Amino acid sequence: xxxVMQIPQYQHVQEGEDFTTYCNSSxxxxxxxWYKQRPGGHPVFLIQLVKSGEVKKQxxxxxxxxxxxxxxxxxxxxTQTTDVGTYFCAGETSYDKVIFGPGTSLSVIP
Amino acid sequence: xxxxxxxxxYLITVTGKKLTVTCSQNMNHEYMxxxxxxxxxxxRQIYYSMNVEVTDKGDVPEGYKxxxxxxxxFPLILESPSPNQTSLYFCASSFVTDNEQFFGxxxxxxxx
Numbered sequence: 001x002x003x004v005m006q007i008p009q010y011q012h013v014q015e016g017e018d019f020t021t022y023c024n025s026s027x028x029x030x031x032x033x034w035y036k037q038r039p040g041g042h043p044v045f046l047i048q049l050v051k052s053g054e055v056k057k058q059x060x061x062x063x064x065x066x067x068x069x070x071x072x073x074x075x076x077x078x079t080q081t082t083d084v085g086t087y088f089c090a091g092e093t094s095y096d097k098v099i100f101g102p103g104t105s106l107s108v109i110p
Numbered sequence: 111x112x113x114x115x116x117x118x119x120y121l122i123t124v125t126g127k128k129l130t131v132t133c134s135q136n137m138n139h140e141y142m143x144x145x146x147x148x149x150x151x152x153x154r155q156i157y158y159s160m161n162v163e164v165t166d167k168g169d170v171p172e173g174y175k176x177x178x179x180x181x182x183x184f185p186l187i188l189e190s191p192s193p194n195q196t197s198l199y200f201c202a203s204s205f206v207t208d209n210e211q212f213f214g215x216x217x218x219x220x221x222x
Contacts, residue, residue, distance in 0.1 A: 009150070031208050042200060043153070045210035088152060096160070096207045099169075100145070102152035 002027050004091050006101035014109050019076040021104035023089035030092045032065055032072045037103070038085045046074075079108050112137045114214035116201050122220045123191055131186045131217050133201030141204045142184040143168070143211070144176065146197040153200065159184055160207070191221040 003026045013019050023032065031050045035043040047056055049065035049072060056063045062075045072091075076083055086103040093099065114135045123129055135142065143158040145168075155168030159178040173195055175187040184203075188195060198218050202211040 006152075033210065035211075042213040042216050043202075043211075044213070048208075048210060090153075090211075092208050097168075098143070098155065098207060098211075100153040100155075102150060 002093055002097070002099055004089060004099045004101040006089060006104050008104055009102065010105045010107070012107045012109060013079050015081060016078050019079050019083070019106055021074050021087050021089075021106075023072040023074075023091070023101050025070045025091050025099075027093060028069050030069075030094060032069075032092075033090045033098075034063060034072075034074055035088045035090060035100075036085050037088065041085075043088060076106075079106070081108050081110055084108050112212070114201055114203055114212050116199075116214035116217050118217060119215060120218050122222065124222050125192055126190050129188050129191060129219075131188075131199060131201075131219070133184045133186065133214060134182050135184075135201075135203040135212070136182065137203065137205075137212065138181065139203035139205055139212075140181070141207050141209070141211075142178065143202045144174070144184070144186050145200045145202065146170065146195075147200060147216075148197050156186070156199075191219075193221050195219065196221050 005024045033048045034046040037043045054065040060077045064073045086105045088103045089101045117132045144156040145153040154170045157176040159165045201214040204211045
C-alpha cells in the first residue's frame with residue numbers, strides 16, 4: 001500500500017546545531033504538509049507545499065518539496081530548545097487520502 | 111475561539127464495554143478525521159468524513175465506527191473495545207482534504 005517514511009526516527013542535537021528530517025513517499029503526492037507535536041501536545045500545522053521543487057522558509061525553518069513530488073525535507077538552522085518535539089510530514093495522495101509519516105523526534109541539548 | 115474539542119481526555123475501560131469518544135469543531139469544516147497514535151507508528155487514520163452523512167475507512171478502521179449526522183460532530187465508537195485499541199486518539203478537521211488540519215487535544219484510552 002501507499003506509505004510515507006521519515007528518517008531519522010530520532011535525532012539528538014546540541015543547541016545551535018542544525019537539524020534535518022527527510023520524508024519519502026512510495027507514490028506521487030498532490031501536496032505535503034508538515035506538523036509539529038510538542039511533548040504531551042497535539043500536532044500543529046506548520047506549512048503546506050504544493051508545487052514541484054517548492055521551497056518555503058519560516059524564520060529558521062526551511063521546507064522543500066522534491067521535483068518528483070515524492071519526497072520532502074524540513075531543515076532547522078541553529079536549533080533552540082523550543083524546537084523540541086516530533087515533526088510529522090503528511091502527504092495527500094491522488095485519492096484524497098492523507099497519509100502521515102511516523103515522525104522524527106527531535107531532542108535539543110542545552 | 112476556533113477549536114476542536116474531544117471528550118473524554120482520558121479513559122480507562124475494560125474489554126467489551128462499549129464507549130464513545132466525542133469530537134466537535136466550531137469552524138464549519140467539512141472534512142473531519144480520526145487518528146490513532148502509537149509509538150513508532152506515527153498517526154494512522156481510522157476513519158474520515160468529507161461531509162455530513164459521508165464517511166470512509168482510513169488505514170486502520172477495524173473495531174471502530176463513526177457517524178456524521180451533523181457538520182460539527184464526528185464521534186468515534188468502539189462497540190467492543192479490546193486491549194490492542196489502547197492508544198492516543200486525535201480528532202482533526204479542515205475545510206477540505208488539502209487544507210491544514212486542526213487537531214483536538216487527544217484522548218488517551220486504556221483498555222484493560
